[in-house]
Amino acid sequence: MLKKLVLFLIFSLLFLLNPTTTFATQEFDTNYYIKYFVNRDTSITAEQKVSLTNKLSNIYATEYIFSIGATEIRDIKARDKKGAIQPEIKKDSNTTTVRLVFNDQVVGKNNTLEFTLWFTTNDFSSKNGNILEISVPKISQPEEVNNYQSELIVPYVFKEPAFIFPQPNKVYNSELGKIYFFDKERIIDTGVTSAFGEPQIFNFNLTYFLENPSVSPSISKIALPPDTPYQKVYYNTLVPEPETVEIDKDGNWLAVYALSSKQQMEVTATGSAEIYIRPRADVKDQIIDNQNSYISPQKYWQVNDEQIQALAKNLKTPKKIYNYLVDNFIYDYGRIDANTQRFGAKKALENQDSLLCMEFTDLFIALARAAGIPAREVNGFAFTTNDKLRPLSLAQDILHAWPEYYDEEKNLWIPIDPTWGNTTGGVDFFNKLDLNHFAFAFHGLDSEFPLPAGSYKKSDAKEKNLQIDFGVAVKPVQNFDIAVNFPPEIFAGFSISGEIYLKSTGNVALESQEIYYSSKDFDLTEQKISTSLLPPYGRFSHKVILGRTSLFSSGTKTINIRTNNQEKKFEIIIKPFWQSKIVHLSLSLACGLLLFMLLIKITRRPKKKK
Numbered sequence: 001m002l003k004k005l006v007l008f009l010i011f012s013l014l015f016l017l018n019p020t021t022t023f024a025t026q027e028f029d030t031n032y033y034i035k036y037f038v039n040r041d042t043s044i045t046a047e048q049k050v051s052l053t054n055k056l057s058n059i060y061a062t063e064y065i066f067s068i069g070a071t072e073i074r075d076i077k078a079r080d081k082k083g084a085i086q087p088e089i090k091k092d093s094n095t096t097t098v099r100l101v102f103n104d105q106v107v108g109k110n111n112t113l114e115f116t117l118w119f120t121t122n123d124f125s126s127k128n129g130n131i132l133e134i135s136v137p138k139i140s141q142p143e144e145v146n147n148y149q150s151e152l153i154v155p156y157v158f159k160e161p162a163f164i165f166p167q168p169n170k171v172y173n174s175e176l177g178k179i180y181f182f183d184k185e186r187i188i189d190t191g192v193t194s195a196f197g198e199p200q201i202f203n204f205n206l207t208y209f210l211e212n213p214s215v216s217p218s219i220s221k222i223a224l225p226p227d228t229p230y231q232k233v234y235y236n237t238l239v240p241e242p243e244t245v246e247i248d249k250d251g252n253w254l255a256v257y258a259l260s261s262k263q264q265m266e267v268t269a270t271g272s273a274e275i276y277i278r279p280r281a282d283v284k285d286q287i288i289d290n291q292n293s294y295i296s297p298q299k300y301w302q303v304n305d306e307q308i309q310a311l312a313k314n315l316k317t318p319k320k321i322y323n324y325l326v327d328n329f330i331y332d333y334g335r336i337d338a339n340t341q342r343f344g345a346k347k348a349l350e351n352q353d354s355l356l357c358m359e360f361t362d363l364f365i366a367l368a369r370a371a372g373i374p375a376r377e378v379n380g381f382a383f384t385t386n387d388k389l390r391p392l393s394l395a396q397d398i399l400h401a402w403p404e405y406y407d408e409e410k411n412l413w414i415p416i417d418p419t420w421g422n423t424t425g426g427v428d429f430f431n432k433l434d435l436n437h438f439a440f441a442f443h444g445l446d447s448e449f450p451l452p453a454g455s456y457k458k459s460d461a462k463e464k465n466l467q468i469d470f471g472v473a474v475k476p477v478q479n480f481d482i483a484v485n486f487p488p489e490i491f492a493g494f495s496i497s498g499e500i501y502l503k504s505t506g507n508v509a510l511e512s513q514e515i516y517y518s519s520k521d522f523d524l525t526e527q528k529i530s531t532s533l534l535p536p537y538g539r540f541s542h543k544v545i546l547g548r549t550s551l552f553s554s555g556t557k558t559i560n561i562r563t564n565n566q567e568k569k570f571e572i573i574i575k576p577f578w579q580s581k582i583v584h585l586s587l588s589l590a591c592g593l594l595l596f597m598l599l600i601k602i603t604r605r606p607k608k609k610k
Contacts, residue, residue: 028061029053031147036124036136037176038154044124044134045075048117057109064100064115068137070123071096080104080115087117128383129470131200131435132158135427136192148184152192153177162198162277163432166190193427199232199274200435202381203471208267208456212259219258221246223441223450224269225380226253226535227509229279229286229412231439234474234507235271235536242267244539245504249289250376250442252450253535269453271507272471275435285411294374294406298447300344301366307349312370318405318416321367322430325418329355329363357419361401362447364418374406376444378415379452381468383436399454402437415439438468479506480513480534482561484544484570491575493551496522500561501541504534513563515542521557522546549574 035047052061073096078085082103090097098117106113125134136152152168154161155177166187168180182192204225212218224245225233242255259265288294297303315321332354343351345366348359355363361377368375382400402420404413415437417429440452454466486498500517504510512533518526524546531540546559554576561568 026144027055027059029055029146030144032145033149035151035153036134038125038132038134038152038158039120040155040157042125042127042132043120043122045118045120046124049114050117051112051114052106053112054106054109057107060105060107061113062102062105064102064117066098066100066117068096068098068121069094070121072122073119075118075120077119078115078117080113085115128436129200129202130197131162132196133434134192134194134196136187136194142184142188145184145188148188150182150187150192152180152182152194154180154196159197162195162435164192164194165428165432166192190428195277195435198435199276201272201274201471201473202383202438203272203469204270204381204438205467206269206453207465208269208453209458209465210257210259210265210267210456212261212263215261217258217260219256220265221254221256221450222267222456223452224253224255224535225273225438225440225453226251226442227283228439229283230276230415230433230437232274232276232280232476232508233271234273234476235269236507237268237270238537239268240265242537245535245537247533247535247538248450250444251286252441254450255537267456272474273438274473275438277432277435279412286406286413287411288374288406291374291406294376294444295369295372297366297369300342300362300447301369302344302346303366303369305346305366308345308366308370311349312367315367316371318368318373318414319430321364321371322416322418322421324367325360325364326421328352329360329422331355331360331419331423355419357401360419360422361403364403364405364416365447368403368405376404376413376442377447378402378404378437378439378442380440381438381466382417382420383438383468384420399440399452400437402433404442474507476508477506478504478508478510480504480510480563480566482515482563482566482568484559484561485541486572489575490572492549492553495548496546496572497544498546499541499543500529501539502531502534503540504536504538507536509536510534510538515561515563517544517559517561519546519557519559522549522559524559546572552576 029052031051031053033049037045037047039045050064054060071091071094076087076089076098078087078100080103085100085103088099090099098119100115100117102113102115104113104115124136125132134152136150142148153174153176164180166182169183169186170181172179172181206225208222210220210222212220224238226247227233228251238255242257244256246254246256248254255267257265257267295303302308311324312321315324330353335354335356340356343355343359343362345362348355348363365375365377379399379401382402400419402415402417404415406412407414415433417433417437421427421429440454441450443449457465481503482500483503484498484500486496490496500515502513502515510531510533513531515529515531516526518524529542534540549557554574557572557574559570559572561570
């Protein structure tokens with residue numbers, strides 16, 4: 001007796017939870033060859049070629065039900081060997097289900113039914129700024145599939161891939177574009193995530209509100225988005241200009257402002273940032289001077305807690321800690337609020353179903369540090385098309401947090417995102433991050449400071465302090481000014497000291513410069529000094545001692561300063577030593593003392609007897 005069988009096939013995008021269903025494919029050998037064509041408008045047309053070979057003589061397939069975690073799906077067509085099949089389509093809020101009733105009824109053991117399904121969707125790809133992102137879906141029940149092969153076909157108009165995960169089995173060219181081929185073992189458990197084009201570029205406009213409530217002058221420092229191995233920052237303006245921009249031990253760029261008594265100040269920074277998937281080639285090793293500082297407990301990283309210690313002893317590696325967080329905790333969308341309390345690592349363990357990005361981050365850092373792995377926090381902006389995760393709401397600035405761990409072999413901080421690994425249903429944010437994370441500040445030596453951009457607000461402020469948009473490439477400009485600072489009056493015969501300083505005036509960080517200075521007038525042979533890396537508006541200074549001149553010298557003397565592309569002469573005016581205030585004062589004191597002594601002598605002169 002022949003039995004009709006409805007065949008279900010469930011596809012799931014990586015960023016959706018895998019639905020479950022009952023498969024009847026144990027009755028068939030199932031083979032799939034699926035091609036994903038990227039169209040010029042960045043939509044994707046899928047072509048699924050499916051063959052079903054009967055394992056039994058009394059069972060054959062009459063229908064095929066295909067369910068996919070996508071709603072932007074159109075142009076659905078199908079056919080088998082006997083002609084076109086009219087699809088029945090049903091959509092709900094997250095899923096599209098397609099039912100095909102076969103024209104061809106293939107009966108008999110080892111006989112094969114073949115059919116093809118086509119559809120176009122915008123849910124597999126998106127164009128964000130410079131980057132085309134593609135997520136090829138995976139099959140939910142890979143154990144039911146005998147053979148599975150897939151091709152991703154990308155037209156040449158799109159740039160080379162910034163990343164493809166996992167790596168394809170083969171890559172070759174065709175008339176339609178570059179083809180990336182994957183077999184079952186390579187992708188059936190993961191699907192494919194990829195991005196084409198690099199770097200991503202964000203424009204930013206950041207506002208900082210500073211206030212000195214004291215009656216005494218004070219110094220305020222604000223964290224500017226810095227260069228990292230994965231981003232390069234360009235500054236158009238920083239108004240008002242700071243005294244300087246320092247780099248701390250965590251790599252933060254801190255703009256320094258002097259505030260007078262009761263002064264308020266609003267600072268605006270504008271520019272753009274290039275985001276890279278791989279470390280920039282021009283970045284040197286990130287050597288940690290004291291690794292103990294990055295495995296120590298902090299306020300929100302309770303490294304010595306017994307439960308954290310026990311978990312760290314069991315997990316041991318960054319990858320296992322990441323997987324533990326992704327698989328065992330729940331992101332709580334209801335807690336997204338600008339005034340949300342930060343749990344810290346210990347409390348996060350006690351509230352596993354109510355975490356936000358800062359708890360995923362704090363717990364990773366605490367577990368990594370407890371396992372002896374240096375780790376720190378990154379605060380910044382992370383672009384997402386998910387409205388619930390979008391870091392910038394219409395009324396407030398809510399930033400994203402993610403951790404980094406230190407790779408001793410690479411001498412590099414490695415950024416990861418267990419929060420997004422958890423909320424996307426399994427997209428891999430451990431082996432590679434993406435081009436959507438823009439770092440504002442690092443917390444390694446302190447779990448709270450410096451505050452990132454977006455945190456410097458008036459107490460009653462409702463306006464947004466952050467504006468982030470996609471941008472275009474900017475030409476890097478490395479410029480600097482050299483100047484000297486000596487006392488306004490220099491007198492012969494006295495020791496002469498001052499400083500040479502260099503100020504970065506370009507739109508990007510200034511690489512180390514070699515400065516040479518000399519002076520024949522002061523019998524000074526050429527001296528060499530080297531600057532450190534200077535952020536835009538940063539300043540380097542070096543104390544110079546020129547020595548004494550002859551007591552009788554006067555006039556204009558010269559000091560020569562040169563770098564690889566600049567040479568300047570600075571004049572120093574030497575005045576005769578007798579014009580010095582010190583000499584005048586000394587002479588005045590001497591004269592006064594002499595007069596005083598003369599008066600005493602006169603008053604003590606004995607009177608003549610009459």
